[in-house]
Amino acid sequence: MKTPGDTGFAFPEWAYKPESSPGSRQIQLWHFILELLRKEEYHDVIAWQGDYGEFVIKDPDEVARLWGARKCKPQMNYDKLSRALRYYYNKRILHKTKGKRFTYKFNFNKLVLVNYPFIDMGSAGSSVPQSAPPVPTGAGTHFRFPPSTPSEVLSPNEDLRSPGGMFSSVARRMARGSVSDCSDGTSVNSEIEEGNAGAGEERGERGVSGGGGGPGGGGGGYRSIIHPRLSHETLFRMYGGPGNPAGHPGSRGPAAHRIHTEPLSPFPVSPLPGPGGAGLLAPPLSPALSMTPTSHLPYTPSPTLSPMLGSHFSFSSEDMKRYLQAHTQSVYNYGLSPRAFLPYPNIVIPQPHRPTADKVGLSAERGAGERAERAATAGGGERGGERHHHPPLAHSAHHHSHPPHSAHPHPHSHPMLHPLHLGEEPPHMSPFKFKLQPPPLGRKQREGQSQTKARQSSLSSGSGSGSMSSTSGLGSSLSFGSDLSSASGSGLISASSSTQSLNSAGLPKIKVESISDIESEEEVEVTDISDEDPDERDEEFELFSPCHSRAADHHHHLANGTAGPHHQPHPDEDLDEDVFKAPAPPPPGLMPFFTSQHTHSSTYRGLPTLKSEPTEPGESNTTAPQASSAGVLQTKCIPLKLRFKRRWSEDQRMEASQEESEKKMSGKERAKVMGRWRWRRTGQAVEKGTALPRQRTRAL
DNA sequence: GTCGGAACTG
DNA sequence: CAGTTCCGAC
Numbered sequence A: 001m002k003t004p005g006d007t008g009f010a011f012p013e014w015a016y017k018p019e020s021s022p023g024s025r026q027i028q029l030w031h032f033i034l035e036l037l038r039k040e041e042y043h044d045v046i047a048w049q050g051d052y053g054e055f056v057i058k059d060p061d062e063v064a065r066l067w068g069a070r071k072c073k074p075q076m077n078y079d080k081l082s083r084a085l086r087y088y089y090n091k092r093i094l095h096k097t098k099g100k101r102f103t104y105k106f107n108f109n110k111l112v113l114v115n116y117p118f119i120d121m122g123s124a125g126s127s128v129p130q131s132a133p134p135v136p137t138g139a140g141t142h143f144r145f146p147p148s149t150p151s152e153v154l155s156p157n158e159d160l161r162s163p164g165g166m167f168s169s170v171a172r173r174m175a176r177g178s179v180s181d182c183s184d185g186t187s188v189n190s191e192i193e194e195g196n197a198g199a200g201e202e203r204g205e206r207g208v209s210g211g212g213g214g215p216g217g218g219g220g221g222y223r224s225i226i227h228p229r230l231s232h233e234t235l236f237r238m239y240g241g242p243g244n245p246a247g248h249p250g251s252r253g254p255a256a257h258r259i260h261t262e263p264l265s266p267f268p269v270s271p272l273p274g275p276g277g278a279g280l281l282a283p284p285l286s287p288a289l290s291m292t293p294t295s296h297l298p299y300t301p302s303p304t305l306s307p308m309l310g311s312h313f314s315f316s317s318e319d320m321k322r323y324l325q326a327h328t329q330s331v332y333n334y335g336l337s338p339r340a341f342l343p344y345p346n347i348v349i350p351q352p353h354r355p356t357a358d359k360v361g362l363s364a365e366r367g368a369g370e371r372a373e374r375a376a377t378a379g380g381g382e383r384g385g386e387r388h389h390h391p392p393l394a395h396s397a398h399h400h401s402h403p404p405h406s407a408h409p410h411p412h413s414h415p416m417l418h419p420l421h422l423g424e425e426p427p428h429m430s431p432f433k434f435k436l437q438p439p440p441l442g443r444k445q446r447e448g449q450s451q452t453k454a455r456q457s458s459l460s461s462g463s464g465s466g467s468m469s470s471t472s473g474l475g476s477s478l479s480f481g482s483d484l485s486s487a488s489g490s491g492l493i494s495a496s497s498s499t500q501s502l503n504s505a506g507l508p509k510i511k512v513e514s515i516s517d518i519e520s521e522e523e524v525e526v527t528d529i530s531d532e533d534p535d536e537r538d539e540e541f542e543l544f545s546p547c548h549s550r551a552a553d554h555h556h557h558l559a560n561g562t563a564g565p566h567h568q569p570h571p572d573e574d575l576d577e578d579v580f581k582a583p584a585p586p587p588p589g590l591m592p593f594f595t596s597q598h599t600h601s602s603t604y605r606g607l608p609t610l611k612s613e614p615t616e617p618g619e620s621n622t623t624a625p626q627a628s629s630a631g632v633l634q635t636k637c638i639p640l641k642l643r644f645k646r647r648w649s650e651d652q653r654m655e656a657s658q659e660e661s662e663k664k665m666s667g668k669e670r671a672k673v674m675g676r677w678r679w680r681r682t683g684q685a686v687e688k689g690t691a692l693p694r695q696r697t698r699a700l
Numbered sequence B: 001g002t003c004g005g006a007a008c009t010g
Numbered sequence C: 001c002a003g004t005t006c007c008g009a010c
Helices: A029-038 A060-071 A078-091 A170-176 A191-210 A213-218 A221-226 A232-238 A275-285 A317-334 A357-378 A443-448 A451-461 A463-471 A473-480 A484-490 A546-559 A637-664 A667-675
Strands: A046-048 A054-057 A094-096 A103-106 A432-437 A509-514 A523-526 A677-679 A685-687
Touching (some): A029 A078, A078 A094
Antiparallel strands (some): A094 A103
């Protein structure tokens, strides 16, 4: 474990990531991208667009510049930045949207969606596809990025605007801190800061676009997180609440959006580190914590659960990845995939920047101003080839001193974590309970079986999970790791285990169900994505060939200990592809407006939201009725586990064989093969490894 | 424009 | 490790 601060505190470094802090890693590009994406100010430069998770860099040079400024790499340009982005392909954080210039798509699975369980999905939502990652609104309570504009959500569609058209106001941003001043090492401002401190400021600016109204919901970034607005009732709603899944019309109102529509980032919580983040946000936000009580603080009464306390997790980047995967997965499992959200009323869709209205307004207004500013800043030459101008970042000096973690109160003590209280669930905790979830079923199997329900129910009842659920879904998922037994059986969470635990192939998934409404059955699963179901829904993803997935390989190991059977035969599958895909259509029952096609995509099984009817008869929904609140303890876990694993393995095997074989040779493979040779411009192939040193003479 | 290898950096 | 820098290929 690497604990960041040594404080022992467990938040992931990235969570706070004081850029300024010495050891800390700097902001990662994807964080940064997300950061820009969520800010309206940058919509001219980069914005969500198209499919969920898809964004367009409208002004590559500007983005590069901003990035360079943030990283103090004045020489940064789009070429370089894009290289960095391409590295994400293999990591599966991003992938390129083919055919669209400067358009990439986030793999939200990798990002944190953990909190989704809390999402309030009750009402009907916009039906439009949004590129922005859906964020649970209800969750908004829990998480949401600070500033955003609600209005944006409104328009759904997607065309992009031609890239390059807009400009941003760098100066302004800098002032705000989006860009850091390289001069002093410390300063980098994260958005979070803004959120906290700067919120007011931004809002003001934003007001323009937002029309002001929106924010009301927002209230402000981070604060909103804590916002008490949601009662657990809300939570219930999310799950369709007892009673009325579809909608509590009364409470929510039609569209209701209790949520503020902010442009949501995929993350429930901002991943960004920030000073404030550390203090305020980080904890709640951190993915690690995501499920933590914090988020629900409002909802959760039990103090013990506080995430803060519990969080001992330390994440490495790897952990983070896994974590993210888990989240993502959960999203899928929950049926929360971004797309899935669309239908859900309360969910806020990230801003689509579809600007019809807002954008226009914004752009227009801002555009002019910014342009001017930019011009000033950039000076004519900026975009051209090499620029080295350091951006005039003079001011950004907000350094915050967020002590990285120091703030966190209880570094260790975590009552919760330990035993999870498996047995005891605080009554009010969250409405959800975790269920162990079987490994993703193959489609075939999925369909075939309806047993699932049974199992689930049993599992769910296994309360251990239940207790956790509210506390930290994530944590749970993380900790459980490969072993189901632990989750269900012992219920112990080993914080430390986080790393591997998630993805091991054999990992069980945890589902979160709303306790209150079991029948609605919208179960949510939190699972690890690592192996998502292979269905290939992805149109796009042609290739992540196994090789890349190697990264993912890790999963394989973990599990072994316990459960036996889990290893997957197919080493290579890369299931994440799904991530990029558009999620399958929402379950029929759930979305009325959606075409209810049937998709059996596993992902959607059991959407949390509306309970209307069981989507797929089979498994998804039925959850365990009985188990629910009563929380019967169960002990069946193990067997189930095995079962699941077995199934899972089988599925994977099957799918793998099919799909994988197909893919195998695709792009990457080819690359790999070819990769053995380096081709030089001469046309000669040189064996790799043989030295062909690039002569780099250039000075640093 | 995009891709990805390779060397290199902090 | 997460880029950064270069660069050839397509």
